[in-house]
Amino acid sequence: MISYISRRFGLALLSILGASIVAFIVFRVAPGDPARQALGPFASDEQLAQFRADNLLDQSLPAQYWAFIRNFFTGDWGYSYGSGAKVTTLFGDTLAPTIELAVVTFIVTVALATWLALVSTYRPRRWLDRLINALAYVGLGAPAFWVGLVLVLVFSQWLPVLPGAEGQLDFTYSVPTVTGFMLVDTLLAGDLPAFGNAITHLILPVATLGLAVFAYLVRILRASLLAVGDQQFVLAAEAKGVSRWTAFRRHALHNALLPMLTASGIVLGQLLAGTVLVETVFNWPGVGNLLTRSIGLKDYSVVDVFVMLSATAYVLVNFIVDVVQLRVDPRILQEEQK
Amino acid sequence: MTETERIVAVRGSGQARKAGWFRRLSGSARVSVIAIVVIAVAAATAKLWWPESSDQTNAAAALMTPSLSHPMGTDGLGRDVFARVLEGAGISLAAGLIIAVAAVAVGGALAIIAGLRPGAIDLVIMRITDSLLAFPALILAIAVAAGLGSGFFSACVAIVVSTFPLVTRVVRSDVLRIRGGGHIQAARALGVTPSRIVWRHVLPHVSSALLVQFALVVAFGIIALAGLGFIGLGIQLPTPELGAMILDGAAPLIGGAWWISIFPGLMLLAIVASVNVIADSLRVILDQPDELTGAEL
Numbered sequence: 001m002i003s004y005i006s007r008r009f010g011l012a013l014l015s016i017l018g019a020s021i022v023a024f025i026v027f028r029v030a031p032g033d034p035a036r037q038a039l040g041p042f043a044s045d046e047q048l049a050q051f052r053a054d055n056l057l058d059q060s061l062p063a064q065y066w067a068f069i070r071n072f073f074t075g076d077w078g079y080s081y082g083s084g085a086k087v088t089t090l091f092g093d094t095l096a097p098t099i100e101l102a103v104v105t106f107i108v109t110v111a112l113a114t115w116l117a118l119v120s121t122y123r124p125r126r127w128l129d130r131l132i133n134a135l136a137y138v139g140l141g142a143p144a145f146w147v148g149l150v151l152v153l154v155f156s157q158w159l160p161v162l163p164g165a166e167g168q169l170d171f172t173y174s175v176p177t178v179t180g181f182m183l184v185d186t187l188l189a190g191d192l193p194a195f196g197n198a199i200t201h202l203i204l205p206v207a208t209l210g211l212a213v214f215a216y217l218v219r220i221l222r223a224s225l226l227a228v229g230d231q232q233f234v235l236a237a238e239a240k241g242v243s244r245w246t247a248f249r250r251h252a253l254h255n256a257l258l259p260m261l262t263a264s265g266i267v268l269g270q271l272l273a274g275t276v277l278v279e280t281v282f283n284w285p286g287v288g289n290l291l292t293r294s295i296g297l298k299d300y301s302v303v304d305v306f307v308m309l310s311a312t313a314y315v316l317v318n319f320i321v322d323v324v325q326l327r328v329d330p331r332i333l334q335e336e337q338k
Numbered sequence: 339m340t341e342t343e344r345i346v347a348v349r350g351s352g353q354a355r356k357a358g359w360f361r362r363l364s365g366s367a368r369v370s371v372i373a374i375v376v377i378a379v380a381a382a383t384a385k386l387w388w389p390e391s392s393d394q395t396n397a398a399a400a401l402m403t404p405s406l407s408h409p410m411g412t413d414g415l416g417r418d419v420f421a422r423v424l425e426g427a428g429i430s431l432a433a434g435l436i437i438a439v440a441a442v443a444v445g446g447a448l449a450i451i452a453g454l455r456p457g458a459i460d461l462v463i464m465r466i467t468d469s470l471l472a473f474p475a476l477i478l479a480i481a482v483a484a485g486l487g488s489g490f491f492s493a494c495v496a497i498v499v500s501t502f503p504l505v506t507r508v509v510r511s512d513v514l515r516i517r518g519g520g521h522i523q524a525a526r527a528l529g530v531t532p533s534r535i536v537w538r539h540v541l542p543h544v545s546s547a548l549l550v551q552f553a554l555v556v557a558f559g560i561i562a563l564a565g566l567g568f569i570g571l572g573i574q575l576p577t578p579e580l581g582a583m584i585l586d587g588a589a590p591l592i593g594g595a596w597w598i599s600i601f602p603g604l605m606l607l608a609i610v611a612s613v614n615v616i617a618d619s620l621r622v623i624l625d626q627p628d629e630l631t632g633a634e635l
């Protein structure tokens with residue numbers, strides 16, 4: 001088992017290394033002059049030379065690459081070309097809202113998907129199957145940012161019941177920033193109305209970001225439940241007198257959850273990419289919004305850190321998923337050895 | 339082709355099944371094929387039957403609600419949204435096809451090379467694909483598109499770079515499975531040239547996998563192109579790219595002019611959902627595993 005885990009970890013490190021080379025190539029070697037892009041068409045030659053020297057662009061490629069990964073892993077991310085702010089500060093300010101949005105979305109969608117998959121499989125219901133299928137095609141077929149706009153239009157413009165593109169909290173509330181997580185901060189401040197307000201601000205972004213993830217998870221879990229539901233131990237539980245619902249919830253579900261675990265790594269990728277597109281729609285003050293603005297300003301000092309951060313997080317989470325899976329289902333090890 | 343080789347050659351699934359492929363599709367997949375053909379033809383011939391142009395601005399007719407002469411209204415510059423949505427649909431379909439052809443060609447070729455040449459070549463190819471798969475696909479596409487600069491071509495390249503590794507991974511495992519099969523060893527023993535082995539003995543076996551991947555990449559490519567357009571990468575206004583149009587309509591939408599964003603999104607949804615329905619049906623017909631790579635992309 002140790003050798004399996006260490007081999008997986010080695011592969012994960014290799015992937016991150018490979019990813020850093022890819023990111024380096026994309027931003028340093030690709031056609032186009034980064035200095036010119038950062039400083040604009042009116043910069044003088046001296047300014048361009050100064051910029052290249054500051055950002056090590058005048059050195060050899062291996063030296064530049066070494067500086068790139070050293071700086072990334074030591075947290076020395078430099079300054080934004082656009083605003084001059086430290087890139088670490090920019091990410092520090094925006095990470096918490098994004099994590100809050102992603103975590104709430106993850107919890108809500110996993111819970112809803114599990115419930116709906118159970119309800120739709122323990123007893124065949126054709127209309128529910130069709131509804132889930134249709135929802136899946138909409139969830140995977142509609143761009144998330146457009147779904148967000150539709151929700152804003154319906155629930156914030158036509159039936160003004162929820163806040164639309166208004167960030168995390170109404171301006172009328174003011175809560176001291178402690179953790180950056182609005183739900184936690186409002187509770188720490190003991191301000192229940194603000195807590196409720198923060199929740200209403202989460203509903204539409206979570207629904208938008210969650211739709212595709214939900215569509216994906218429900219399909220996986222349904223397929224898995226249908227496969228497990230026919231097996232002997234579920235029938236045995238029913239034969240002993242528990243209801244079909246209980247047999248499914250207590251016995252089939254546990255065994256059907258394994259593919260969900262595998263899927264959670266992919267879900268993280270969906271959430272990472274989704275926040276980039278969705279946060280802008282809701283003026284959510286997170287990393288995705290920062291990235292979109294930085295792209296607009298051609299501020300690649302922010303973009304490449306974001307790209308490296310997401311690759312690192314993605315690879316590490318997939319590694320953790322592998323390890324947890326091994327813990328949950330030791331049969332994997334036997335298959336691996338075959 | 340020698341007689342022996344003819345016996346050894348296992349006919350690919352494609353040839354026997356070619357007849358009546360349309361009838362083999364599920365009912366909803368047939369509807370989807372027709373829908374896509376109709377959209378493609380309508381987009382290609384729009385100039386012949388639709389009087390409004392997609393790029394003629396008219397300040398006097400800005401932000402008009404949908405009506406008979408402008409069924410999808412007009413945008414902030416008075417351009418006809420219907421004409422723009424049609425042209426945008428054509429651009430999306432064309433881009434999706436170009437991207438999928440390139441991704442499947444590159445990904446498939448690398449998969450076959452890696453699968454048939456174990457050792458150093460396989461290792462190098464798989465390390466490269468793993469490095470690219472370390473990113474969520476859309477984020478890699480954003481990075482490459484940001485690095486290459488805006489434009490149709492760089493957007494397509496960016497999406498190809500972010501999709502071909504998955505094609506490679508899926509198809510390589512297929513190649514590895516058939517490599518051990520007797521017919522390839524027999525062909526080698528008979529002195530069949532490597533290129534002939536690839537074309538006659540390997541490709542037919544992976545054509546099903548390639549076809550399903552092709553459909554999935556078309557769907558992802560169209561969505562990704564719109565996503566790049568929405569964050570200001572890829573194709574730039576005034577070209578009516580659907581994602582960029584949705585972005586263009588986001589501010590008017592808050593002010594009540596919902597039609598500028600909503601209709602391009604509906605068009606995207608119609609196209610991508612149709613492609614996904616076809617992909618699902620193909621997967622069933624061709625007996626391909628339900629790996630949901632579409633969501634992985």
